Each structure stands twice: as structure tokens, then as C-alpha cells.
Amino acid sequence: xxxxxxxxxxxxxxxxxxxxxxxxxxxVGSRTIARKYNLGLSPATIRNEMADLEENGYLQQPHIxxxxxxxxQGYRYYVDSLMKQQALNKKELQVIQSCINNLTMDLDELDLxxxxxxxxxxQITRYPSLMLGPKLQPSVFTHVQLIPLNExxxxxxxxxNMGVIENKLITVDVPVSQMDLDRISYVLNKKLRGxxxxxxxxxxxxxxxxxxxxxxxxxxxxxHLLLRTLxxxxxxxxxxxxxxxxxxxPEFKELEKFKSLMxxxxxxxxxxxxxxxxxxxxxxxxSIGEEIEEEAFQQCSVVTATYEIGxxxxxxxxxxxxxxxDYGHVVAVVDFVSHYLSKVLSDMNxxx
Amino acid sequence: xxxxxxxxxxxxxxxxxxxxxxxxxxxVGSRTIARKYNLGLSPATIRNEMADLEENGYLQQPHIxxxxxxxxQGYRYYVDSLMKQQALNKKELQVIQSCINNLTMDLDELDLxxxxxxxxxxQITRYPSLMLGPKLQPSVFTHVQLIPLNExxxxxxxxxNMGVIENKLITVDVPVSQMDLDRISYVLNKKLRGxxxxxxxxxxxxxxxxxxxxxxxxxxxxxHLLLRTLxxxxxxxxxxxxxxxxxxxPEFKELEKFKSLMxxxxxxxxxxxxxxxxxxxxxxxxSIGEEIEEEAFQQCSVVTATYEIGxxxxxxxxxxxxxxxDYGHVVAVVDFVSHYLSKVLSDMNxxx
DNA sequence: AATTAGCACTCATCATCTGAGAGTGCTAAC
DNA sequence: GTTAGCACTCTCAGATGATGAGTGCTAATT
Numbered sequence: 001x002x003x004x005x006x007x008x009x010x011x012x013x014x015x016x017x018x019x020x021x022x023x024x025x026x027x028v029g030s031r032t033i034a035r036k037y038n039l040g041l042s043p044a045t046i047r048n049e050m051a052d053l054e055e056n057g058y059l060q061q062p063h064i065x066x067x068x069x070x071x072x073q074g075y076r077y078y079v080d081s082l083m084k085q086q087a088l089n090k091k092e093l094q095v096i097q098s099c100i101n102n103l104t105m106d107l108d109e110l111d112l113x114x115x116x117x118x119x120x121x122x123q124i125t126r127y128p129s130l131m132l133g134p135k136l137q138p139s140v141f142t143h144v145q146l147i148p149l150n151e152x153x154x155x156x157x158x159x160x161n162m163g164v165i166e167n168k169l170i171t172v173d174v175p176v177s178q179m180d181l182d183r184i185s186y187v188l189n190k191k192l193r194g195x196x197x198x199x200x201x202x203x204x205x206x207x208x209x210x211x212x213x214x215x216x217x218x219x220x221x222x223x224h225l226l227l228r229t230l231x232x233x234x235x236x237x238x239x240x241x242x243x244x245x246x247x248x249x250p251e252f253k254e255l256e257k258f259k260s261l262m263x264x265x266x267x268x269x270x271x272x273x274x275x276x277x278x279x280x281x282x283x284x285x286x287s288i289g290e291e292i293e294e295e296a297f298q299q300c301s302v303v304t305a306t307y308e309i310g311x312x313x314x315x316x317x318x319x320x321x322x323x324x325x326d327y328g329h330v331v332a333v334v335d336f337v338s339h340y341l342s343k344v345l346s347d348m349n350x351x352x
Numbered sequence: 353x354x355x356x357x358x359x360x361x362x363x364x365x366x367x368x369x370x371x372x373x374x375x376x377x378x379x380v381g382s383r384t385i386a387r388k389y390n391l392g393l394s395p396a397t398i399r400n401e402m403a404d405l406e407e408n409g410y411l412q413q414p415h416i417x418x419x420x421x422x423x424x425q426g427y428r429y430y431v432d433s434l435m436k437q438q439a440l441n442k443k444e445l446q447v448i449q450s451c452i453n454n455l456t457m458d459l460d461e462l463d464l465x466x467x468x469x470x471x472x473x474x475q476i477t478r479y480p481s482l483m484l485g486p487k488l489q490p491s492v493f494t495h496v497q498l499i500p501l502n503e504x505x506x507x508x509x510x511x512x513n514m515g516v517i518e519n520k521l522i523t524v525d526v527p528v529s530q531m532d533l534d535r536i537s538y539v540l541n542k543k544l545r546g547x548x549x550x551x552x553x554x555x556x557x558x559x560x561x562x563x564x565x566x567x568x569x570x571x572x573x574x575x576h577l578l579l580r581t582l583x584x585x586x587x588x589x590x591x592x593x594x595x596x597x598x599x600x601x602p603e604f605k606e607l608e609k610f611k612s613l614m615x616x617x618x619x620x621x622x623x624x625x626x627x628x629x630x631x632x633x634x635x636x637x638x639s640i641g642e643e644i645e646e647e648a649f650q651q652c653s654v655v656t657a658t659y660e661i662g663x664x665x666x667x668x669x670x671x672x673x674x675x676x677x678d679y680g681h682v683v684a685v686v687d688f689v690s691h692y693l694s695k696v697l698s699d700m701n702x703x704x
Numbered sequence: 705a706a707t708t709a710g711c712a713c714t715c716a717t718c719a720t721c722t723g724a725g726a727g728t729g730c731t732a733a734c
Numbered sequence: 735g736t737t738a739g740c741a742c743t744c745t746c747a748g749a750t751g752a753t754g755a756g757t758g759c760t761a762a763t764t
Binding site: 027029030031032043048050051061064065066067249262 | 755756757758
């Protein structure tokens, strides 16, 4: 509400209050500040400043005779202007890199890679971690395979350079010969191989659709499946890890709070909404308290960052915590992980 | 410890105490029993009987002036001899059936089917639910496919009548021609198609292994992969759902208890141990308190049942709760779900 | 004019105390 | 063998009061 800048001393005090509250989870009083961070100011002066900060909406008091804690507006100011990004130490870097790298790189282990990524994110930050994506658009279509299982069932496999992405059963009324299947596979592969999915979506498919009219119904179905795949796969794929970590923080000592959070986390839809909102903006983003729209996350903040394949944003990673979360550290970790993941994925994408 | 049977009246009282405690979560006193379940006995008589039951180890007192609660031994006696299995009502039956059935039966949705199954199990019982499996042994090998991705990478797909089960990347030093791939695919498919995996394991593979010696290294690798697949897939595949349900029960109102439980649930290994122990015995099984060996489950019970494909045990489902869980209901649900799941899976297995 | 010391006041927290209530075991009567 | 009666134990919930951290305000100090 109050957009104007704060004078340096007020900034200092807001920063100190926030830092201390983040660390201790206790409202912080003027005395504590004076003692702990010798700023060359007496408690009384600090009190006056804090009173001003409260009046302007940056701090608040849980009750009249308690210390101050930052308001959402205070946190916002803190993360925008005051926070010191806390460099990762070597051990952390090493753990992250080895977790995200240390894979046999088998195609079907993309999933494992992503799982590992959120796991390590949760492990390092000690907060619940989330991940969305990745979208397929920048992947390169490699192969479609039609496999006859029996007379009436055909298995359609779509393979990309990032791994098998879809396998669906198609039921046909009339038996189809192996030759027919081969012919269709051949046509599809010839037309599509080597194209990225976003190109497919915009141009080639419509081209194919026209040809399709003249072909038989199996062909029809295969194309249809392909189309559906392109659209559907973006939506799913939510990864979660480290939810219990939230219990380490006193704001969730009341079971009810925790429970409603858990229930929210169980609904893929709401997580999707939360993360997806950010995927427009590229890069790192912090949402504090009511800036997240979900009801149960009112007392939480989320630090999200997009990640990319070959320069295209394909997904989001995020860390969820109480508003009183260790922004400095989390931001550094999320930033690093998102970039590192982008690099690893982009390499995979080129390599294959 | 005390193996001999209880006389009918003691049985009655043990049953009433257990039933009431399961419902109320409060220690139950003689007065309550006399008032609530008019057994034609005075509180004093009931007290005497309860004193006996306590002496024999079936009941215990949380503190001296509280009512009684069942000991583990008491629960054991209860589930073995006293418990009334509580028939499922129509709505429950319907929900279960529709959840497990209501699928398009696409091959790759086996996973979804299993997920749905634990979900509905958790939903109906209101306890956390687990699932292990299914093992692949009774599945029928349908197809192996070698797909060239580029010069040095070949994708190997193994398809069964239950769906694609493995796709792995093989890296070769020397480029392999399409013709070679076709030849190898042809041989493998010819040899293996239509055989169940347990047969493969015991006989055909060794046969192939001999032939293999004379063939090239790609062939070698493909077979090797197949073998590894057969062994590895049994182990993974743990499904969980409804963990939060445990919070509805007062024994977990202390966060620490819940937390240690959660941590245990996060370790696949311990869940695996817990469920796998039962997979020897066919059918339904109840483990109470320290009968489960895991540390954190001391205050819990598990009701498990095996499920089958074509008469062969392939996996386990289970429901976890406090020792004070509603055995009557849970047993009925687990029993039904295990049988129904067996039926659905067996049908799938035949059908394809 | 800004800073600080001093003081009265507020409020949460914690330990202690109290009474009520539920339940027991024992004894004696039925 | 069963039950009524009673003294006793122990938990739980609420009340009380001391403690201490923290504030706002005023007046003195720099």
C-alpha cells in the first residue's frame, strides 16, 4: 500500500527484525535487537522506529505486549530490497549436482531424474518442494511404432528424444494386417521424424489431417492419439517431495493447519494452479501469503523458478514454506537448481 | 502368552471393551459398559471380570483410576475369535467396483488402475492404504521391439499383455543396421511370444543363452536387459494413499508420532519389508503392534491381503491404522478389494 | 531535534492449586 | 456368585498468581 522508499535506518531495522524472526520464529523486541545486533541504537530509539514501521504497514504485533513480526508487506519489501542472497556452500553444490547428474541417462529415467531433482531440492532447503512439467514442446519426435498385440488391439508408442512418452491401446473392429501397420508407421515416421513438437502442433499436423481423410480409420485414430498426447501431457506431471519438512516449523504445530495444507497438496489441481501462474514470467519469482490465491496457503510463501530446454521455458520448480521462510537460502538454491536442471535437460535433448 | 480359551462371559466383556474402545478411543470403565450394553451385570461384576482379564494380559489400564483398554494380546484374541466382520453396504461396494472398473483399460493404465485401487481403499476405510506389486511372473510376453534412435542408441521395449513394462536405452559402439535389428527382434519374438514370464525365467532364457553365444553383442545386451527386467520389476512399485487419514485418530495428535510414521512411510524399503512378509501366506492377515517389526509402527496394526492373477499370488494390499482400528470394517473391505482386484487383473490378463 | 533513560502498564506463559468426575479395589451384605 | 457401598486414586479443566518480555509515553540528555 505504501510504495515510497524507507529511509536507511528503517530499512536496517526492518531487515534485522525479519532476519531474526526468520531464524527464531519468535516476535522480536527492541531490547533483543539492541543487544544482539549492536547497531549503536538504544532500545527506545528502535522502539520508535518500529512504531513507525508498524504504522506504515511493514511490521505487526501478534499482541500488544509482544515484539514485532514482519507483515506480508514487510516481507515483500524484504525480498525485493533487503535480502542478502546466501551463497551455496560447496557441499550443497556438490550434492545437488551429483543428484541431478548421477544417472545412467536411460531414456525412461527422465522421470527418475525429475523425481531426484525435487527430492534434492527438498533435502537442501528443508522445505516441501514441487515441480511441474516438463512440457514436451521442445522435444524432438523420434519414432512412432504400431505394435499388434492381437487381432483387435494395437499398441501405439510415441517415442521422443526424451523417452517414450505415450503408449495407448487402440481397438480396431477389423483386423489389420502387419503390412498396413508398417505402411502407416512408415508414413508417420517419414513425415514427423526429427520435428519438434511445437512445430508439429502448429503446422505438420494440419497438413497430415488433410491427407488423413483419404486413409483408413486406423490411421485416423493414430493421428488423433498423437494430437491428444501433445495437448494432454503438459498438464500432468506434478512432482512433490519433502512435505513432512513443513512440520519442523512451529507455524504448523497445530495439526489442523498442517492437515488443510496436506489436503491442498493432495489436489493436483490446486498445485497446478499455483505453479502454473508463474510459468508465464521467466525466471525466479516469490509469492508471499495472500499473493498465492489458494485458501490453505495464506500463511505460506512460494519461491518458484522456471526451467528450460534449449532456451524454451518448459516447466517450473518451487519451494513452499511458511511466510517466515529462509528466503535468502531458498532463493539461491532454487535459482541454482533451475539453471542446472535446464542445462542437464538441454544436453539430453541435444544428445539424443 | 496365555493360550487357553476364555470363558464366554470374559469373552463377552473383552469384546465389549474392545468394541467400545475402538469406537470411542477412550478407556472404558465398568460403569459405561453396564449402562451402555445392558448385559444384565452390575458394574461391580464387570469390574471383577476386567480385573481377571487384566491379570491374564488381555486388558490394561493407562493409569490406575482409568478404564481399561485392550492389550495387544487382547486385540489378538479379539480379531481371532470375537470380531464380527462388518458387511459392506451397497454404497461402499458400488464405489469400490466403479473405481476399480471405470477405466478405459488402455494398457498403460494398469498403473492408474492400481493407484485408483489404493485410493479407494483409503477412502473407504479412512486409513492409510498401501499396495505392493504386482509381480510380473504370470504376465504373458507379447512383444519385444528394438527401435533405433540414432547411430549409437537403440531403444528396447518389452511389451506384455499387461502393458509396456520396460524401456531401456542400449548404447552400441558400432552402428547396427535396421536389418540386424529386425532379425534380432524376429528371433526374440518368435522364441518368446505367448510365454508367461515365470516360464521364461525357468526354461527359455537358459535355452536362449546358449544360442546367444554365437550371436553378436547387441543380441547379448538385449537378452541381458530382458533378464534384468524380469528380476527387478518385482521389487519396486509401492503405492500409497490417504496417509493424512491417520491424523483423524487421537493416537497421532502428537506431531512426533505422526512424523516418525511419515518418515517410515517415505522409506520404500521398510514398507516393502512390512508388506512382503505377508506375501508368503495367501489371503488375509492381521498384524498387531509389535508383530510388525518396524520400530515406528509399534502402535499400529496392518491388515493385509494378497491378490492374484490367474490364481498366482502377485502382490499385497494393506491398510495401516492404530492398533485401535476398526478391524471389523477394514477386514471386510480389504478382503473384498483384494478379491475384486484379483478378478479384474485376471480378466485383463486373459483378455489381451 | 534527535536520542535515551525511566517508568507504568499489558499480556502471554508457566507453575500451582483446587474441585469435579470417572473409575477402581475391597469388603460386606445379599 | 453377585452386588451395593465406600474410600481412594488419578486425570482434567479451570482459576490464581508470579514472572518476564515487551511496549508507549514522558522527561531528561546530548
